[in-house]
Amino acid sequence: EAQVTQNPRYLITVTGKKLTVTCSQNMNHEYMSWYRQDPGLGLRQIYYSMNVEVTDKGDVPEGYKVSRKEKRNFPLILESPSPNQTSLYFCASSKGTGARTNEKLFFGSGTQLSVL
């Protein structure tokens, strides 16, 4: 079954404790992206990746890191989480490059992160 898998589904942590949220897709998609969703703000893009070893900042990259060492995986790393990073996070992927990029995004189920 074609899917984007995020883990964990829920995560509670404390300020400053490094964490990683994993994302994996089995559709051989080139494009992957991370979003955070906050009430009243919709989804805001954190980072995206056009292909292996190609990543770039979205609208709200501060406090986050990503890596794309393999095509299927795109982990989101919070080196020193802070309470303002408490949010619902989504990973998404789509096929193609150039004009076909982002034609249809497939989303993971989300990770609800609470930073105390």
Added chain:
Amino acid sequence: SQQGEEDPQALSIQEGENATMNCSYKTSINNLQWYRQNSGRGLVHLILIRSNEREKHSGRLRVTLDTSKKSSSLLITASRAADTASYFCAWNSGGYQKVTFGTGTKLQVIP
């Protein structure tokens, strides 16, 4: 911010009625998409309309796009209780890589 807005923020209708949601964006676009989100879950793609298209249909969904006004609308006809969800528009611009989402419309369909 490059985010657009959706209008209304919330909409409550009776089953069988039509629901219309509007999206405004701020930049030139390559295409515009609509997504649905059930309470806290991942978004699901509904329909895509390209910048050179003005209207598109898919089942009970009808999407229009007016690039001169930088706006789009999503019409759900003959709504059902199962249509209760949040609906987001999204568009890509800026060299194709960025996808920007609107703030969403929360639709409640009352049985």
